[in-house]
Amino acid sequence: VIRIALDAMGGDNAPRVPPTFRIQLVGRTADVEAALQAHGNVDRKRLDIVEAPEVVGMGEKPLAAIKSKPRSSIAVGLGLQKQGQSDAFISAGNTGAVMAAATLLLRVHEGVARAAIGTAFPTAGQPVLVIDGGANVDCDARELVGFAHLGSVYARDVMGRPSPGVGLLNVGEEDEKGNAVVKEAHQLLKQTPGIRYVGNGGEIDVVVCDGFVGNAILKFYESAGRMFAGMLQQALPDVLGRPEVKQLFKFLDYSEYGGAPLLGVKGVAIICHGASLARAIMHAVRVAAQMVESHLDQDIGAEFAEGGTVR
Amino acid sequence: VIRIALDAMGGDNAPRVPPTFRIQLVGRTADVEAALQAHGNVDRKRLDIVEAPEVVGMGEKPLAAIKSKPRSSIAVGLGLQKQGQSDAFISAGNTGAVMAAATLLLRVHEGVARAAIGTAFPTAGQPVLVIDGGANVDCDARELVGFAHLGSVYARDVMGRPSPGVGLLNVGEEDEKGNAVVKEAHQLLKQTPGIRYVGNGGEIDVVVCDGFVGNAILKFYESAGRMFAGMLQQALPDVLGRPEVKQLFKFLDYSEYGGAPLLGVKGVAIICHGASLARAIMHAVRVAAQMVESHLDQDIGAEFAEGGTVR
Numbered sequence: 001v002i003r004i005a006l007d008a009m010g011g012d013n014a015p016r017v018p019p020t021f022r023i024q025l026v027g028r029t030a031d032v033e034a035a036l037q038a039h040g041n042v043d044r045k046r047l048d049i050v051e052a053p054e055v056v057g058m059g060e061k062p063l064a065a066i067k068s069k070p071r072s073s074i075a076v077g078l079g080l081q082k083q084g085q086s087d088a089f090i091s092a093g094n095t096g097a098v099m100a101a102a103t104l105l106l107r108v109h110e111g112v113a114r115a116a117i118g119t120a121f122p123t124a125g126q127p128v129l130v131i132d133g134g135a136n137v138d139c140d141a142r143e144l145v146g147f148a149h150l151g152s153v154y155a156r157d158v159m160g161r162p163s164p165g166v167g168l169l170n171v172g173e174e175d176e177k178g179n180a181v182v183k184e185a186h187q188l189l190k191q192t193p194g195i196r197y198v199g200n201g202g203e204i205d206v207v208v209c210d211g212f213v214g215n216a217i218l219k220f221y222e223s224a225g226r227m228f229a230g231m232l233q234q235a236l237p238d239v240l241g242r243p244e245v246k247q248l249f250k251f252l253d254y255s256e257y258g259g260a261p262l263l264g265v266k267g268v269a270i271i272c273h274g275a276s277l278a279r280a281i282m283h284a285v286r287v288a289a290q291m292v293e294s295h296l297d298q299d300i301g302a303e304f305a306e307g308g309t310v311r
Numbered sequence: 312v313i314r315i316a317l318d319a320m321g322g323d324n325a326p327r328v329p330p331t332f333r334i335q336l337v338g339r340t341a342d343v344e345a346a347l348q349a350h351g352n353v354d355r356k357r358l359d360i361v362e363a364p365e366v367v368g369m370g371e372k373p374l375a376a377i378k379s380k381p382r383s384s385i386a387v388g389l390g391l392q393k394q395g396q397s398d399a400f401i402s403a404g405n406t407g408a409v410m411a412a413a414t415l416l417l418r419v420h421e422g423v424a425r426a427a428i429g430t431a432f433p434t435a436g437q438p439v440l441v442i443d444g445g446a447n448v449d450c451d452a453r454e455l456v457g458f459a460h461l462g463s464v465y466a467r468d469v470m471g472r473p474s475p476g477v478g479l480l481n482v483g484e485e486d487e488k489g490n491a492v493v494k495e496a497h498q499l500l501k502q503t504p505g506i507r508y509v510g511n512g513g514e515i516d517v518v519v520c521d522g523f524v525g526n527a528i529l530k531f532y533e534s535a536g537r538m539f540a541g542m543l544q545q546a547l548p549d550v551l552g553r554p555e556v557k558q559l560f561k562f563l564d565y566s567e568y569g570g571a572p573l574l575g576v577k578g579v580a581i582i583c584h585g586a587s588l589a590r591a592i593m594h595a596v597r598v599a600a601q602m603v604e605s606h607l608d609q610d611i612g613a614e615f616a617e618g619g620t621v622r
Contacts, residue, residue: 244546
């Protein structure tokens, strides 16, 4: 049985999001119980409630919050995994606090310089993984190479791409373009064993960039999707009930995409959008289960333990 | 009469794009004449042809191309402006070559550290100007402040925003977030007279970022728009003929947005997408005329000549 700890206090809609999987709900027991009661027919056999009396607010400074609140839902939920009592942790709470706590409590695999957020982006074909989606705003070239390793393992294990192509987000196609860090990363990636670097040409499964750029694209996609959805609603009120149109709206709604894994830590941690609704959490639970079942954690450890890669 | 020099050799569709304004077509006279003949009923009274025997290819290295081809359509077109024989230059050719030539031939206004590309982005409300859209991949904080000045003047003169709000593209809303350059720029912008810096809150007309990030967002928007348009076509084949839907497609098609001004040079230069069709060039001509009529060039000179600003 895969045990998934779910932060019941994080996110705009916590703790009312109903669990849809075998879940350890971590939070203030009274609040969680009240939310479960309010929801009605919940299958309690699939649920544990794990008491965590403290709550980290969305606006709190991550590191200070984690240090001053050792009994927060975030710290307790990740702590379960450290103690071998859980397999994964999901939170829609304070992103920085989840990253800080995961790095402090679970620690990163040996050889991993920085944990990074992987975010799946829709394309006309299969989704691509953009890494880093916002964990590290200033990155050097070797850290970007590390993200290429993390993203490649994730693409193989969870996205079903046996030989993932890696691209580097850049302003142009030629070798001499890009900023200083990207130029260096481009040269390093060309000679990194174990990474199928395809530059800007060829089928790409993993796009490597620093967290500043990745986050900018992510936010931009969210707002563009909302804007397009709004225009569609205005322009075509009579066809909104059609199943194809509902599908299109799902595609435009980033909250449908579930959570983003924090890759590189020893364990499984997924960060969800603060505005996540039940469906997004359900997707995150599904991804968490895939991460556990595919032994992603061990595979990342092995990827970085192997010699011959640029680190 | 506003005289606009149009690079007749640049872009995938050159020189067949028909002129729709008082235009100086710059290029190989024989090719331009042939294209005009092929197009049929063109009002030649609104047209001059200016001979430029050399062509800069889309894949050529910008600086080398400009130096080795002084009689290219780009160099000749910008040269007209330098000699007082033209008011604006528009090209859908090699972006780097246009930037290099504009900087070399027109030079930047005193106090301008770097010329930057302004790109208009649609939002649910009015469009915002993202600056820099790709001219400078590595920027320091003072250069970002310079972009805030350039963007503010453009927003006032061309976009009709009397008191433009300036935002800084960042990963979070708090002062302490962002990468090192953005943190410093945030502090500088808060104390820069003449800039109405609204941070991440409040109505934003101008978004400041380095050219690497701006270009990433631009490309992403283009591909997202194409993707959404494709999905719409597949999902709703029966409503594609409706005017509202056509409007939606126009909105999704970035080539509708015309050109992007290169701001900071002494003069008017507009860079268009390589795949621009007639409509995009027409928009660029309209924007060029607005830039000339509003005396943007002089206003930028005055903005940077005034004391008291951080530069």
